Amino acid sequence: AYNRLGKAYSEMGQYAEARQSYAQTLKFNPNNSIARKNLDRLALLQEETVQMHTGAERIDPALFNEEPGKTTTTQLLNLASPPVLAKVGVGDKVQLQASGRSVIVRNTAGEEIGRIEPRLANRLINFMDGGNRYAAAVRNMEQGQVRLMIREEYQHPNMFGKVSFPAQGGGDTIRAYTKDSMLRYDREDEDELLNEDEYYDGTDEPDEMTEIDFEGNETEE
Known part of the structure; x- marks a missing residue:
């Protein structure tokens, strides 16, 4: 307790x-x-001289709601020294900075706290170059490890249909495939309606009707 x-x-x-x-x-x-x-x-903290993470920007808790394709968690590599990490807490917002083919993670004071693993970093850089924007926060700190939650905050129109964080074994264009499928089904429905019209040649004869004369006698045509 x-x-x-x-x-x-x-x-x-x-x-x-x-x-x-x-x-x-x-x-x-x-x-x-x-x-x-x-x-x-x-x-490690000297409260009288070090401005600790009381001044750090706290992240919106909604960032921690996992959403397939839009969020991912990752463990940082090349961690900073303990005095720097001591200034970071769970829930703190961090900055993602592309540097060459690496993504550096910094606290709100601008100090480097670690780096994104290469494969994810390469993907993030490509998507950020395409215009996407991402937010990140510290999700967990224990046993000398730091884990981040990263969320896609904005998808540039040029990146429409591309999934930031596809599920393992999934493709990069799941969203687009879903939309195309829906459109395809709509088009197939329209084609079925058109095909039904092909069977109508405009010459249907009216059904035979029984006429009733004014005297109440039925007559057949």
């Missing part, structure tokens, strides 16, 4: 309270590795 409280305080930038919470954990369980690790991390 104290560890969860410490994590909550840490994410809000209340580091003194976070340290107290983790210290309470160690008071009752001196061998608790999670509390000790977080106290070590907090020890």
